Amino acid sequence: MSTTIALPGFADPVDEAQATFRAVLDAMARPGRLHRVGERLTAPTPLDPATAAVLLTLVDNETPLWLDAAAAAARDWLAFHCGAMIIGAPHGAAFAVALSLPDLDALSAGTHEAPESSATLILQITALGTGVGYRLSGPGLREPAMLKADGLPAGFVADWQRNHALYPRGVDIILCAGTVLTALPRSVSIEEV
Amino acid sequence: MKGYNFAYLDEQTKRMIRRALLKAVAIPGHQVPFGSREMPLPYGWGTGGIQVTASVLGAGDVLKVIDQGADDTTNAVSIRRFFARTAGVHTTTRTADATVIQTRHRIPEQTLRDDQIIVYQVPQPEPLYRLESSRIETRRMHALADYGLMHVKLYEDIARFGQISISYDYPVMVNRRHLMSPSPIPAFDNPKLHRMPTLQLFGAGREKRIYAIPPWTEVRSLDFDDHPFRPIRAPHPCGLCGATDSYLDEVVIDDRGGRLFVCSDTDHCAERRAAGHVGTEGLKEAAE
Numbered sequence: 001m002s003t004t005i006a007l008p009g010f011a012d013p014v015d016e017a018q019a020t021f022r023a024v025l026d027a028m029a030r031p032g033r034l035h036r037v038g039e040r041l042t043a044p045t046p047l048d049p050a051t052a053a054v055l056l057t058l059v060d061n062e063t064p065l066w067l068d069a070a071a072a073a074a075r076d077w078l079a080f081h082c083g084a085m086i087i088g089a090p091h092g093a094a095f096a097v098a099l100s101l102p103d104l105d106a107l108s109a110g111t112h113e114a115p116e117s118s119a120t121l122i123l124q125i126t127a128l129g130t131g132v133g134y135r136l137s138g139p140g141l142r143e144p145a146m147l148k149a150d151g152l153p154a155g156f157v158a159d160w161q162r163n164h165a166l167y168p169r170g171v172d173i174i175l176c177a178g179t180v181l182t183a184l185p186r187s188v189s190i191e192e193v
Numbered sequence: 194m195k196g197y198n199f200a201y202l203d204e205q206t207k208r209m210i211r212r213a214l215l216k217a218v219a220i221p222g223h224q225v226p227f228g229s230r231e232m233p234l235p236y237g238w239g240t241g242g243i244q245v246t247a248s249v250l251g252a253g254d255v256l257k258v259i260d261q262g263a264d265d266t267t268n269a270v271s272i273r274r275f276f277a278r279t280a281g282v283h284t285t286t287r288t289a290d291a292t293v294i295q296t297r298h299r300i301p302e303q304t305l306r307d308d309q310i311i312v313y314q315v316p317q318p319e320p321l322y323r324l325e326s327s328r329i330e331t332r333r334m335h336a337l338a339d340y341g342l343m344h345v346k347l348y349e350d351i352a353r354f355g356q357i358s359i360s361y362d363y364p365v366m367v368n369r370r371h372l373m374s375p376s377p378i379p380a381f382d383n384p385k386l387h388r389m390p391t392l393q394l395f396g397a398g399r400e401k402r403i404y405a406i407p408p409w410t411e412v413r414s415l416d417f418d419d420h421p422f423r424p425i426r427a428p429h430p431c432g433l434c435g436a437t438d439s440y441l442d443e444v445v446i447d448d449r450g451g452r453l454f455v456c457s458d459t460d461h462c463a464e465r466r467a468a469g470h471v472g473t474e475g476l477k478e479a480a481e
Contacts (some may be wrong), residue, residue, distance in 0.1 A: 018251045021211045025249070028218045029392045029407040030307075058215075060208050095214075112336035116216035116225040139368050141222050141408035142390075168370060170420045174217045185219035187368065187407075 007044050009056050009081040016040070020057040024174060027183035032136045032147035034128055039179050044077035046070060046099060050176035052077075052126045058120075059095050061086045066093035068102055069122075096121045100152050104163050105173045115168040118186070125151030128177040133193035140185070146193070147182065149175060157192045164189055200247040200280040205228055210248040210403070214394060217405035223335070224318050229401040239272055240398030242295050242314035249310060249394070250276065250293060255283045256289035260456035262299040262440070269297070288460050298361070300382040302421025302439050302461040305391040307408055313376045315397035318404060320364045320374040340372045343415060351420055360425055366413045367406055368437035375412075381424040381440045386412040429454040432474035 010016040016038075023035035038053030047055075055078060059065055065084040067075060074097075078084055090096055090106040096119055109116030133149025134157070137143075163170045163186060170186030184190070196448065198204065206228070213227040216393040226318035232240040256276050258267040272295060285291050288301045295312040305311060321331045321392045324342045334340065343364055348357045363380040367373045375386055376395060386393070386406065393406040416422035427441045432453045439461055453474055454472060456462035466475065 013204065013251060017204065017207075018199075021207075022249070022251060025211075025214060025218065025392070028215050029405075058212055060205055062205075062209065063212070077222040113332045115220055115223060116213070118216075120215070139410040140218075142388075153296060168220045168223060172215070185407075187219060187221060 005076050005080045007042050007077060009041075010053075011040055012132055013056075016053070017057045020053045023181060024054060024057065024183060027174070028140075028172070028185050030140045030145075031138065031188040032134075032141075032145045032182055034180050034182050036179050037181055044074045045098075047074045048124055048176055049179045050181045051122055052095065054122055054174055054176060054181060055084075055095070055097065056080055058141060061085065063094035064092055066090045066096045068096070068098040068100070070099035071097045085156065090119070093119050095119065097124070098122070099124050101156055101159065104159050104171050109163070109166050109169040109171060112169065115170070118169060119171050121171055121173045122176060123173050124176045125149055126177060128175060128180045128182055135191045135193050136184070136188050138185075138188040140188070149177075151177070157190055160184070160190045195328075197279050197472045198278065199252070200250050201233075202230065202244065202247045206244075209249045210244055213403045214245065214248065214405065217394070218392070218407055220371070221406050221410050222329070222365075222373040222404060224402040224403055228402050229398045232398065233275075233442060236399035239268060239297055239314040241396030241400075241403070241437070242297070242312050242398075243272060243275070243396075244295060244398060245312045245394050245396035245403060246276065246295050247280075247388075249312070250280055250282060252282065254292045255285050255290055257285050257288060257294045257421070257460075258296070259299055259301070259458075259460075260297045262301075262442070262461075263459045266346070266461060286460050287464075288458075294370030298377045299440070299457060300378055300385045302456070302458045305389060307390040310392045310394060313378075313395045314395065315374065315376040315395045315402070316399070317362075318374055318395065318397040318400050318402040320372050335371065338384075340366075340369060343372060347415060347417070347420075351417070353462075357416070357422075360449050364415050366415060368410055369413075372415075373404065373406075374444065379425070379428050380414070380441055381421075383412075383414045383422070384424060388412070409427075427454055430472055431456045431462060431465075432472045434462045434470045434475060435472035436462070436465055436470070 038049030043052035053087040059082040107119040127150040134147045173184040217225045223357045258273040260266040288303045297314045362377040414422040439456045442457045444453045
């Protein structure tokens with residue numbers, strides 16, 4: 001048996017899941033806004049507390065989950081605490097966990113009639129609040145907002161704008177770093193500053 | 194409350210609703226199907242709104258529930274009491290004190306803030322329902338953004354009545370992409386939907402749909418250049434507080450044709466009266 005399973009999940013599954021959900025909901029509603037989550041959580045290697053908290057909050061046996069190679073070490077912990085079906089290919093995943101930006105085209109963008117069936121990518125990066133500046137605009141933002149993030153690759157904006165152009169189809173991203181998260185719904189347009 | 198999980202719903206159901214809510218926020222105005230549960234009150238009594246509220250609510254939230262603007266009608270009282278018992282949250286009737294506001298068919302008069310969430314109870318989420326009864330067809334129309342049918346309906350209203358004859362549940366275009374039912378709020382409230390600082394969530398229990406409008410999102414009431422949208426309001430001041438800018442209920446007060454127009458938003462009216470505003474009927478009330 002893997003030692004990662006020995007790590008607990010939320011100490012208070014009801015309150016902490018609710019608080020994490022409200023953070024994700026607010027981040028999705030106001031793209032780029034930073035929230036602290038998972039501060040009481042001991043996350044399994046290589047996941048950060050924010051990444052682990054989001055997974056405990058949203059993933060269960062109804063949501064096929066794909067892990068990139070770097071995240072695969074958390075597989076047993078996720079299988080145990082979330083009861084998730086962990087699948088081998090990104091297409092078909094409701095949630096994807098990655099430690100580096102995967103090919104967004106490989107994830108489900110949903111269909112024209114059911115754009116909500118698209119994947120949500122939980123992308124763990126180096127830092128949020130410092131690093132490269134991105135200008136966000138779209139629903140949820142009164143005026144364009146600045147997001148600083150460290151760990152997104154150089155081609156991210158071009159990849160994102162192709163995803164954004166699929167609207168209302170498209171992948172949504174929850175960015176996690178340490179105990180901080182934010183979200184990039186498909187509706188948001190991103191420029192590098 | 195003993196015997197129930199926090200806020201009544203089990204955690205797996207909350208996760209399912211939370212996932213639907215996140216997708217709904219990511220696609221403003223798009224209806225997301227969800228596995229609506231049987232609730233301890235019948236469909237049509239706000240089960241969609243209750244399930245959304247139950248999935249959003251935390252122990253620190255302060256809940257306000259209104260039914261047609263009033264805090265003290267059966268539906269509002271029973272839902273407020275339901276969450277006070279199953280979640281132990283504080284409840285309030287004051288709009289400014291609430292963090293989550295569940296509403297049936299009104300938006301409070303007071304401007305809502307960005308740290309509040311408003312949850313609408315929705316009987317019929319499909320704006321095209323009366324024009325096209327097939328879900329398969331309406332889903333395709335939304336996919337293609339083919340909303341010609343609704344424009345024809347509005348045009349036919351103008352041709353027949355000289356104006357658009359929709360006084361509530363007036364269709365809106367969200368984020369320039371999705372046609373959406375704002376729930377049966379009066380058309381008077383429609384302008385409040387546009388670029389509201391508050392996150393707006395919509396739950397339809399019987400129809401099993403959730404949708405949302407993120408803050409600051411463009412929400413336009415459908416109209417024509419030569420027949421612009423006009424919110425309708427009864428041409429009277431409130432009889433109790435004298436307000437001339439609030440939405441009014443018409444109340445029959447005797448059997449000789451007597452009518453009283455009063456604010457539909459009971460908290461707004463009470464706060465105005467507490468601040469010393471008095472309407473024509475309010476004076477009489479004080480003198481008696």
